[in-house]
Amino acid sequence: MLGAVAACLAAPAAAEITPTEVRFDNGAVAQSLTGVPGDPAAGAKLLSSRADANCVACHMIAAQPDVAFQGDVGPALDDVASRYSEAQLRGIVANSKLTFAGSVMPSFYKVGGHVRPGDGFTGNPAPADLGPILSAQQVEDLVAYLLTLKP
């Protein structure tokens, strides 16, 4: 039984930085979390996916006019690459609160410290080994996409 569980939790690739190992410098994260370049097309999809990142729940993005119902809780993401560096964007996606203190924006690459965390949107309690909302590569994909957003 335990063996089966361990086998399911695929070990992170050797170069991958786990959520607790991420080094923030004034909110920014200089080092890639995976060492593998992000895929901007995958990042574009993630941004508007309901299931995981769902960034458009709070952000409008003119570059994705086909995505219905974009929220306005946060600022529009248009041209965001001209306002922030790659390291800053990685830090904002991984843990926005280290850039914007007290932000309502969720921390997407963080484990532990949650109050009554659930198992996704089921309402059931989270498993003890609850991972971050996004994988390291998903963060890199999003960052790669955000970097394409410039005038």
Place this chain on the structure above:
Amino acid sequence: GAASADPDPTATLIVNDQIEIATRAPAPDHLKDVFDTVQSGWLYRTEETRALQMDDFDNPAMVFVDLGLEQWDGVDGSEGKSCASCHQGIDSMKGVRASMPKVNPAGNDLWSLENFINACRTQRMGAEEWKWNSDPMKQMTAAISLQSRGMASTIRIDGAAEPYWEQGREIYYTRYGQLELSCANCHEQNAGKMIRADHLSQGQINGFPTYRLKDSGIVSIHGRFVGCIRDTRGEPFKPGSPEFRALELYVASRGMTLPIEGLSVRH
């Protein structure tokens, strides 16, 4: 997008062309540093949804009121009694919803309307208690709530109720779930904004129980709280739990200057 982000300032809730129910009111004193005005969730809905609440023939919640009235007259339990045996007509429940939740007769707990109903069922009728979100319970709270339509809230937040109110406030400002969002993050800081397809209201409960078009059914106050905490990737408290009853008192107090709507309609 942002175009529809503010409630229509001209919308007025008049039910059956007769009963005008205020949907805006000065914020209660304890909330003055947060809002000048408190606003009913009705204002944040589309014109079509708002219209459904303006005529009892169109309001889908009224079917559930009728079912509740049948329960009211229905004999149940070992004592051979119905609610009507002791309380007579349902109009004897006028003002009851407007006073909820409140400290129980024994003075040792905070009770919601559902608790009072179950106390009568188990202690006075010898009947089984109804589950919090069961159909008969929601039908009964619907029928009872309608009797307070348009009435001012009479909840108490001082004296014996104060510790519960404090507990509820604490919960309101706690950031739950993996998304780390509190009630206040959405309904205080961002009321009026769009979160994906949803227009964020102030999260008031004066309109509850509510008929939700999405669910084609009645949603209780605690049912709504469950949904909102689930949406934070969180583990909600149980309906009827001490935490949700305390939260109910605190949220009710944030809208205590708004009249009870009886039965609202939401999308």
